[in-house]
Amino acid sequence: MALKSLWDRKWATLFISVQLIVSFYLICNGLIQIAMPELAGTTIQKYSTLNLNRTFTVTVPGATSEQWFSERYSKLKKEIDQLDNVNSHGSFSTAQFFLLDLKNSEIYEAKNRELYKNTWLRGEEKLSYMVYLDESMFHSTKIELDSGNTFSTTDFTLASTETIPVWVGYHYKDVLRIGDTFSIAWFGEKLQYRVVGVMAKGSKWLDKNDYISEGTKDLDAAIVTPFLEYQKTSSPFIITSLQSSTFFQLKESGDISVIKDRIKEAAAKLDLATPVVSTVQEELEAYKSSNIELIKLNMYTGLFFLLTTSIGIITSNLSSIRARFYEFGVRKVYGESIISIGSSILSEVSILIMLSTVLGVLWNYYTNRIWSIAYNYY
16 A cells, blocks of 8 residues: 555655665765774774784875985884884885786686676786785784795895795685796896795785775785885885885884874984874874764765655655545545554655665665775775
């Protein structure tokens, strides 16, 4: 009965449904934005051993890839390492490379064609996503192996002429086998690699570009390798690009304001701009603060649509009741109570709201899901 009544008013029902769906989409999106920092913090702790309050980053505004900046920034990092209560630092990077000299390259490319078909890398099956972890970052991960051997300390001090070990993602388990070798072109050099392990399914690591809003990257279709010291310093561009993915660790919890002042003093002596020094927890809070206006916009717009739609629902139902006076009179004659008639009217509204809520939430979920899948391989 309720569905039939809604169908009889299909155009009004469709208009109201669209408004409700948009309302719930915006409200849901606002709630997700509110929860983002807490979710990011939980994700970081789930996939790494980084302490949110004792891990901090140092970002120098106006960074360039020029030689003078990279030299001074490198000196700044060394001075920070020497500060009391600072336990050195670790860096990681990501890049996409063509795997050269791979024996079963056709099979590997066919696998990538399958993995990349719904992503930004569609048609780029020759490219491989590689994650570089220096020794400190390596010990900060929680990556487990499905098979093979872990990295040793000596693997992080290899020369460019030696064969470098790698782990491959779970999706490559039957494509890149332990013992397989390949090479890549690195700033005019040709580096040799050998597969020594396969990562467990579902392995993840922090996103280099934005580990707060984007969280982690799926490593099932990735290759992880030691980030060698000469690689980290092989060009000014690399030194500069590592700012956002270089983490310093405090030895003990405490007031970081003294450390911040010392870092700013060191930067001033090197003629660098005043650096932004923030713990991961402070970055999470700053992200929430910077997005508060967008959150408010989503919430207020969603609530406005919800209010105007509620008025539309009331108006539509009042018109429906007037048009159905005869129908209600007949139903009363046949013994149906006023409560039963009222319940049927309320059921129409309930069905409309429930369906719109489900569609709005699903729209939001799949929009974010599709973006996440596409971005994870980019």
